[in-house]
Amino acid sequence: MQLTNVLVYPRYPESLERLISLAYNLWSMWDGEARSLYRRIDENLYREANNNPVQLLHALPEERISELASDRDFLSEMDRVWRRYQEYAGKGSELGDAFGESTVAYFSMEYGLHASIPVYAGGLGILSGDHLKGASDLGIPLVGVGLYYRNGYFRQHIFADGSQREEYVSNRIYDLALTELKDGQGGPVSITVNIRKQPVRIRVWLARVGRVRLLLLDTGVHDNPPEYRAITENLYDARREVRLMQELVLGFGGVQALHAAGVRPSVFHLNEGHSSFLILQRLKELTGEEKLSLDEARALITATTVFTTHTPVEAGNENYPAEMVTSFLAPEVEALGMSMDRFLSFGSLHNSSTFWLPAFAIRFSRHVNGVSRLHGEVSRRMWKDLFPQRMTCEVPITHITNGVHHSWLGGPMRELLDRHLPPGRLNSADTAGLAEAVDRIPDEQLWEAHCRCKQDMIEYLRDRIEKSFSRRGYAPVNGVRTDRLLDPEVLTVVFARRFTAYKRPTFLLADRDRLKAILTHARRPVQLVFAGKAHPADSLGKGMIKELIDFARSNGLEDRLVFVENYDSLLASYLVQGADVWLNTPLKPFEASGTSGMKAGLNGVLNLSVLDGWWPECYNGRNGWAINSAMTVENREARDAVEAEQVYGLLESEITELYYEHREEAVPRRWVRMMKESLRTVLEGFTINRTLERYVRRFYLPAAREGRRLREEGGREIKELVYRAEQVRKLWDSVRIDRVRTNIKDRDILFAGEEVQVDCEISLDGDSGSLFAVELFSYRHEEDNFSSIPLELSEQQSGRAWFRGGITLRAPGMQGLSLRLVPADEQLRTLHPELVKWFTL
Ligand SMILES: *Cc1c(COP(=O)(O)O)cnc(C)c1O
Numbered sequence: 001m002q003l004t005n006v007l008v009y010p011r012y013p014e015s016l017e018r019l020i021s022l023a024y025n026l027w028s029m030w031d032g033e034a035r036s037l038y039r040r041i042d043e044n045l046y047r048e049a050n051n052n053p054v055q056l057l058h059a060l061p062e063e064r065i066s067e068l069a070s071d072r073d074f075l076s077e078m079d080r081v082w083r084r085y086q087e088y089a090g091k092g093s094e095l096g097d098a099f100g101e102s103t104v105a106y107f108s109m110e111y112g113l114h115a116s117i118p119v120y121a122g123g124l125g126i127l128s129g130d131h132l133k134g135a136s137d138l139g140i141p142l143v144g145v146g147l148y149y150r151n152g153y154f155r156q157h158i159f160a161d162g163s164q165r166e167e168y169v170s171n172r173i174y175d176l177a178l179t180e181l182k183d184g185q186g187g188p189v190s191i192t193v194n195i196r197k198q199p200v201r202i203r204v205w206l207a208r209v210g211r212v213r214l215l216l217l218d219t220g221v222h223d224n225p226p227e228y229r230a231i232t233e234n235l236y237d238a239r240r241e242v243r244l245m246q247e248l249v250l251g252f253g254g255v256q257a258l259h260a261a262g263v264r265p266s267v268f269h270l271n272e273g274h275s276s277f278l279i280l281q282r283l284k285e286l287t288g289e290e291k292l293s294l295d296e297a298r299a300l301i302t303a304t305t306v307f308t309t310h311t312p313v314e315a316g317n318e319n320y321p322a323e324m325v326t327s328f329l330a331p332e333v334e335a336l337g338m339s340m341d342r343f344l345s346f347g348s349l350h351n352s353s354t355f356w357l358p359a360f361a362i363r364f365s366r367h368v369n370g371v372s373r374l375h376g377e378v379s380r381r382m383w384k385d386l387f388p389q390r391m392t393c394e395v396p397i398t399h400i401t402n403g404v405h406h407s408w409l410g411g412p413m414r415e416l417l418d419r420h421l422p423p424g425r426l427n428s429a430d431t432a433g434l435a436e437a438v439d440r441i442p443d444e445q446l447w448e449a450h451c452r453c454k455q456d457m458i459e460y461l462r463d464r465i466e467k468s469f470s471r472r473g474y475a476p477v478n479g480v481r482t483d484r485l486l487d488p489e490v491l492t493v494v495f496a497r498r499f500t501a502y503k504r505p506t507f508l509l510a511d512r513d514r515l516k517a518i519l520t521h522a523r524r525p526v527q528l529v530f531a532g533k534a535h536p537a538d539s540l541g542k543g544m545i546k547e548l549i550d551f552a553r554s555n556g557l558e559d560r561l562v563f564v565e566n567y568d569s570l571l572a573s574y575l576v577q578g579a580d581v582w583l584n585t586p587l588k589p590f591e592a593s594g595t596s597g598m599k600a601g602l603n604g605v606l607n608l609s610v611l612d613g614w615w616p617e618c619y620n621g622r623n624g625w626a627i628n629s630a631m632t633v634e635n636r637e638a639r640d641a642v643e644a645e646q647v648y649g650l651l652e653s654e655i656t657e658l659y660y661e662h663r664e665e666a667v668p669r670r671w672v673r674m675m676k677e678s679l680r681t682v683l684e685g686f687t688i689n690r691t692l693e694r695y696v697r698r699f700y701l702p703a704a705r706e707g708r709r710l711r712e713e714g715g716r717e718i719k720e721l722v723y724r725a726e727q728v729r730k731l732w733d734s735v736r737i738d739r740v741r742t743n744i745k746d747r748d749i750l751f752a753g754e755e756v757q758v759d760c761e762i763s764l765d766g767d768s769g770s771l772f773a774v775e776l777f778s779y780r781h782e783e784d785n786f787s788s789i790p791l792e793l794s795e796q797q798s799g800r801a802w803f804r805g806g807i808t809l810r811a812p813g814m815q816g817l818s819l820r821l822v823p824a825d826e827q828l829r830t831l832h833p834e835l836v837k838w839f840t841l
Contacts, residue, residue: 009174010058013069018082023053024177025208027085029114030133030407032414037081041068050570052116055175088427089211095429095696096139102704104142105258105265106131107275109250110235111146111216113209115570117176118152119216121235122498123595124310126569127371128271129209130405130595134688136210137405137427140696143263145254145275147246148178148205148216149235156533158565159472162546166536168234178205181215181261189260191217193252195245197331200228202253204260215257217249238537244320244328247357251277255285266704269306269695270365273318273357279305279364280329283336292715294338295722298364300715302831304707306699307365309358309397310592312378313502314349318357325355349385362386366706366830367699368397371593372614375399378589389836393784396830400698401593401614403691404682408599410453410577416445429693431684438680443672450604450675451488457578458486461529461564468565485559490527491659493608493651494579494600496567499534499541502590506544508583509551510644518648519560524656527560531567531575576600580659584609585643588629601682604675608650610643618686623677625650721827728771728823728835735764735772737821737839744817744841750809757806758791758841760819769793769801773824776807779816788820817841 012020019037028034029051038053039046042064049055060068068074110125111117113132120126128144135142150173154166181189181204191202201221207214219231231245255278258265270276279301286297311317322344333343346363347355362368362383370376376399380392387395406426409417417426421437466482486492499505508515508528518526530548534541545563552561564571576582582600584591584607591613598614601607607624609615619626627646633639661668684690710717740760744750758776762769775788791805809815819839823829 010065012057012065015069015075016065016078019068019078020057022078022081022085023057024179025085025210026113026133026177027088027136027208027210028053028081029116029177030405031081031084031088032411033084034081037077040074040077049175050116052114052175052177054177055116058175091139091427093139093428095693096141098696098701099141099704102141102266102700102708103263104135104140104267104269104700104704105254105263106135106142106144106269106271107250107254107278108144108146108271109246109274111144111207111214112569113207113214114177115568117178117207118171118568119146119149119235120569121153123593124272126572127402127593127595130403130407130688131271131692132209132212132214133405133407134403134692136212138429138689138692138696139211140692140700142212143258143261143265144209144212144214145250145257146214146216147232147235147250148173148218148220149232150218150220151234153235154533154536156566157468158545158549158563162549164534164542164545173205178207178216180204181206181257183260189257190221191253191256191260193249193256194332195228195248196328198228200224200231200245200249202249202257204257206261213261215254215261217253217257219249240320240324243318244324247274247318248277248328250275251279252281254278255281266707267304267306267700268301269308269700270361271308272310273307273361276318276357276361276364279360280332280336283338284332287336292718293722294336295725296715296718299718299721299725299827299831300707300710302364302366303710303827304703305361305365306367306369306695306703307358307361308369308371308400309362309379309383310371310375311358312370312375312382312590312592314382319347319349319354320357322353322355349383359383359386362397367703369699370397370399372401373399373617374589374613375592378592387833389834389838391779391786393779393786394788396833398698400691400694401617401686402595402598403686403688404595404598404602405688406602408573408576408602410449410456410573410603412449412452412456413577413603416441416449426687427689429687429689431690434683435680438676438683441676443667443669446604446675447667447672453577453603454492454580455488455578457574458488460574461486461562464564464571465562486527486529486562490525491580491656492527492529492578493581493583494529494531494575495583495585496529496531496572496575497584497596499532499544500538501540501544502587503532504585504587504640505530505532505541506547507585507640507644508647509547510641511648512551512555514648516555516557518651519557521656524660525560526651526656527562529562529564529575529579531564531571533567572596572599576605577603579605581605581655582607582609583647584613584615585627585647586610586612588612588631598682598686601678601686604679606671606674606678608647608655614686618681620677620681623674623681625655721825724771724823724825725828725831727768728825728828729832731765731768731771732835735762735768735821736837737761737774737819738763740819740839740841742841752809752812755806755808756817757804758819759802759804760791760839762801762803762821763799764801765799767796767798767801769796771824772801773822774803775820775822776805777818777820778807779818780811781814781816 022028046056108128110120111128112120112126113129132144151168157165183189189204192199203218205216220229283297286292347360349356349359370379379397380395384392420441552558576599582605594613597607610627630639630642658671738761743757774791777788779786789807791803794804795802821837
């Protein structure tokens, strides 16, 4: 039988219009008062609807709807929340106003906005979601672009034997806070992307994230043949060709979707390499409609593109065999008038047989960053080959450390902060007065708020475990009824994250007897909560889940070590709010950032973490605990043991002693002091507001300004830039540093305060001296940093130019000095990083 499925939406009375409209804005999922409004309608239904107002409204019986429609109290609360939103959305901000007419397009493969919209897998998606929420809070004109996956990411089921099974559940789009994007005439927007010359139709869903819009592309359109309909079925499809097609849809279709939504972005931010093909779409548009040359288009794109890398392992970066890319893209690339070889060279890293999406993105981005200080360093090393003429320390990849949105705050903690922080502080990047405000919170109140969050978490976990057990007909664990599982009085350590080898989920099993003794200590026991999905293809990750469950079972510790299935953002929020200690044990340096620890820290939960990712930037000895990484120990098992030893030691003494102080006193004073320190340091340094402020000031605004400048007067500046580039490239082979005189010749010992003076002569064509710069480069070994001081062009004749200058040596230590010739124009140095000629002094 052939059924035609249509979506039938309920009709609501006019008086509830605002309620419906608010439900379709994700703001209502994180604003405390909006949440109360929906919860008040029907507490149980709200919970069953995953705290999703749209689903709740759809589940309401008609009588309840008419009741609400004439409930004066309810309507006035609805109006109050409505006005609250209007006030929120109308609020100006200095950061937002600085953009003028400019808009930022933000591209990401996944978005974790709410558990009800499962188009995310993990940290990358959650970060993208927080980025949009933060942009809304700060009034930054930003539009998100992503894909709508009909099956989302898999649901995890854990069986009694500890094995994981994946279930793919089709999203019920009808119940999600998404509407179809409409064009000017009110009809649904339809976009077409050609893949191997075949048209693929795309529909576009719109999510309202406060005042920010997110466009989600969906190929599940009737007119598409089944293989195209399937493109956006599953997040991170393991089939390479499907993945490539997803990325073509995201890149090509995403830019078109923005146009359909009336957006002409000034800046494009690529969150990871998946969206890199948007560069190709921009090349196409700029050389087509706007009639720029390829070089001009590249110059403009580079000036206005921001790229964020998240993956500290080379192999984890998105890449395809060159033949596969050619088979998909040859027509597109040739239509541009570019050879396929040249196109492939933009994505090459060590050789031309593999096309790396991040390499392609980096070569077209003026602004590139990693997501923590440490990850910035790792990224400079990892992408060093893209800049063969540069030293690692000057590879143009900086860092902007991730942050988290305040919607991760637990209810009691939020109430407390609302009472004590300066008003509006959670929605701003301003950190003045935070330290004092946190300090003034009475210990008792902070401890009480934490205990309430912990109680909420435990109740939620019991309920969740109970449900999944009864669904499968399992008996209570170890004779403990699930409604008694987990003791609120016991120190609770949580490990919740993707189960993958480098995160080392079974780290604590290094010495099982010792762990058992810690968990069952008579006076200072510890309980552990684990959660996390293993990728369907990761048998190692799945094995680790089983190992933990087996350990608990075979030692009768099922009430001390609990594994909770199906880690998602809802479970994550309970865990980061209710844990006492947040454990993170990555193998350094593979944790790029690690945002769950920030969420925990924001709730006053104390981090116990390897000094990797964000933690070295936050840890100060008073706000949690650090595990030093035994990076010099080569043998993996030995290394794990050395690091685990530190954790056992801390759990056996310091951590449990501090925590159980409250057995004697009502409040564990020293613990609470650490909680405050954790709160303060995360609020000051690791909120998404702070992160966004940095993106705005360092990347977005300069890129928007530069794009405007280049486009002025019909693109005169671009034309001049490209003309200069041609000149420099034409002359490059013949220009060279000829003769150098310095006052340090033959000296290898110098003293601080001495000045190094350099005179040099370069030979070149004609009087092109002003096209080039000579830099005195100095590298400081101990700090691994550099400075490059331009010498002054002192004289030039036809065929010769003289440069002169110097530096004063300041701090002592080993320094490397050298001279180098580069293009004088800074933009050219970005566009052509290969144009460097070194000269040994
Ligand atoms: C925050 C979060 C993550 C990322 O946390 P890490 O610390 O990077 O492991 C992953 N999944 C969910 C559901 C989250 O909420």
